[in-house]
Amino acid sequence: MIRVRDLRVAYGDRVVAEVPELDVGRGECVAIVGESGSGKSTTLLALLGLTEGARVSGEVSVCGVDVMKARPRALRAVRGAKAALVIQSPQAALSPTTRLGVLMRRALRLHGVTGGPSLTGGAGSTGGPGTMGKGARGIDAVMAQACEAVLLDPAILRRYPHEISGGQAQRFAIAMAIALGAEVILADEPTSALDVTVQAEVVGVLRGLREERGLAVLLVSHDLALVSTIADRVLVMKDGVVVESGPARHVLRDPDHPYTRELLEALP
């Protein structure tokens, strides 16, 4: 689902991320770990062609699309629909005056998800409390199923972004990805702003999607303990360079690189 070879991202003369090799297959979870400024988020953004102003070279393929050469239209199909980006605080990215159901419906329409033939009349409606489940059954069913897949009550679609908690917002962002039929989830510190109990829920959701739906997950995190419980493989980055990579069990239990050892020893 994700294939990266010799990726190099530079701003001016400064190389901020260099990744020789990164592969994420169906149902796999690969994590990039490192400290602030290590280049982990830059790598993630480069996968979606979102590193504006940077010089990017190498090969990047996401869901079969060559991100480096793709036309804007093809790139738009990857962003959001095939590969969903889940960020630390999605609430800030949700329009505060729009109900969640309307937001999700808009995203679905934008990416041409119709939810089947029974959609007529429903997709064009503005959503809101009265319109759920009436004449828009196809798309409503897609939306409800997506919510249920992340353990959210579909009634949440009638709420505004400020009426939901951080954990709910994070799961809503993942639900949106599911409704759009995403095959890849790119998650940048998806749980660092959450309480541990809520974090456990979100992690459970991500694990479930991977195991049951075969989603590929690329996780960027500074939390090595968390990564050790969900990732199959790990890349450790420092100052823009991958210093160590391999199976999570090996890298996080018996690291070869002194920096990885330092990170592990620093855990309280």
Add this chain to the structure above:
Amino acid sequence: MILRADGVTLGYGGRPVVHDVTLDITEGGVGLIGESGSGKTTLARAFLGLLRPMSGTITFNGKDLRTAGMKAFRKAVQPVFQAESLDPRMSVARSIAEGSRDRAAVPALMEQVGLDPALAARRPHQLSGGQRQRVVIARALAVRPELLILDEPTSALDVTVQARILELLEGLDAERLLITHNLAVVERLCRTSHVLFAGRVVESGPTGELLRRPAHPYTLALRDAVPRLGGQPPVARGRTEAAPASEGCPFRLRCPLAVPECESAPEPREVAGRKVACHRAELVLSA
């Protein structure tokens, strides 16, 4: 013990958010653990004399805070918040000496917290996150406090930086009240801990015991939600979305062990060497 809360209820605009809390700040570090909105920071503000209790008393060396000499109190009890609390316009030296008005002591203080005194003229934006946090600690130490009230002092830092700040905090003479949601940090810095849920202390006791064998279902949920290196994936117990119950046990709507009895508020009681407010404590302990 220098600070004590006795039946303290705190709130904003007449609405209580912390209910009837009794706790001592004893030697060896005291931790306040709980999730966002549990009232930990509100309680810390009251301990700093920044918020008056709606009822109950806070005493400082045996004197009610309302009548105690605030000058001595402000020196004795110092806050250490996240590094964002630094004034962006002030140099490191000015920030550190702001309270003590003793510029001459600045280089020694900087060395004590592991900062190069050559950084004295810098402003916060010219420092890294870890350096800024050290400035905040040096500023608190400048007035030789008896107690530090630390509110999430390391949560914005990278693990390697966090480890160095924790070492620094462990080595200080001052007593500490630590507010955090990071259980590993509490375990390291605090001998005693109090777990808050919805503004109520639900379990109190020795930190190690509390986290090894929780007696309250909320403490258990917290502990099992923490990912451990190479351990099992974190477990979500109960429904985290459910709002705290306004009557009876505040945790009952989330609690997987709730029974009809939980509709009456549990009184804190002694169970297995700690104080716990739960009708089902014995069951949790045996789990």
